[in-house]
Amino acid sequence: MMSENRGIAVHIMGWEELKQKERSESEELLMQSVCRLEPSYWVGVKFLENCLYGAFCFHENAKVKRQIMSAAFLLNGQEFLMVVLKDEKNILHRQPLSSGAGGTEEKLESIFEIILKLGQQAVEEMEKYLIEMEHEIVGGKINRNRNRSIFECKRLLTVWKNDYAQFLNMVEGINGLQEKKKETQGTVLNEETACYFRVYENKLRHLTEETQFLYEELVHIREALDAALSYEQNRIMKLFTTVTTIFMPLSLIAGWYGMNFQGMPELGWKYGYLFVSVLSVLVVAACFWFFRRKKLFS
Secondary structure (H helix, E strand, O other): OEEEOOOOEEEEEEHHHHHHOOOOHHHHHHHHHHHHOOOOOOOEEEEOOOOEEEEEEEEOOOOOOOEEEEEEEEEOOOEEEEEEEEEOOOOOOOOOOOOOOOOHHHHHHHHHHHHHHHHHHHHHHHHHHHHHHHHHHHOOOOOOOHHHHHHHHHHHHHHHHHHHHHHHHHHHHHHHHHHHHHHHOOOOOOHHHHHHHHHHHHHHHHHHHHHHHHHHHHHHHHHHHHHHHHHHHHHHHHHHHHHHHHHHHHHHHHHHHOOOOOOOHHHHOOOHHHHHHHHHHHHHHHHHHHHHHOOOOO
């Protein structure tokens, strides 16, 4: 699909389309660059014959090493060419390319902003999920499967952090190379395009910072879960210890009157059994009252 107005011309195509079509000089350069520096093993940006060549990729959430999207582009002051090598989730085509009277910023926004919006949406959903999880843990709703959920969230955030950090490095590279080129041989990009990438860099940096914050927040939630589990275990052990301590005097009484010596006055006493029974109940009641007063059952 093509958009040509004032500013640069924007052209996005698939890999098969690029191989089969009659290619211009820029398209041929892009194709040869992809063959040499395919995004499957190289991501970033570099100078290439008075233009910028860049490549980026994103991975599947469930499988860290499996790519679901990769693309490469060629950018200069006149045109922006992008070839989509893989797009299983249809990421780059969820939003149609701006056409009509849009300027350079609007055209680039149609391509790059959809990636940023998807990242922001995922981060917001993850933040809400972590807040709910933390609220349940603080409220005492301890689920033994929380460790698995925390591990899955950690894996997701690791994938997001790495992918968006690489994407940020690519955009930073575009801005850095543009400034370097300006100091030596003039600019590669026009001012409108360069301004857009500076703004986009700040947005991406904010997104990566939010992802890093959620990663650190997940560590705190894991610590809170461990503390809650430890507290619950200690509470149960305290309860068992208190109950055991209450009934320990009964073991003493049973051992004392179980000796059956002939000289024991209670052995032949008519009310001896009733006396020991009442004594046991009174001892248990006294111990229960004492521990309840000390709030050992709470």
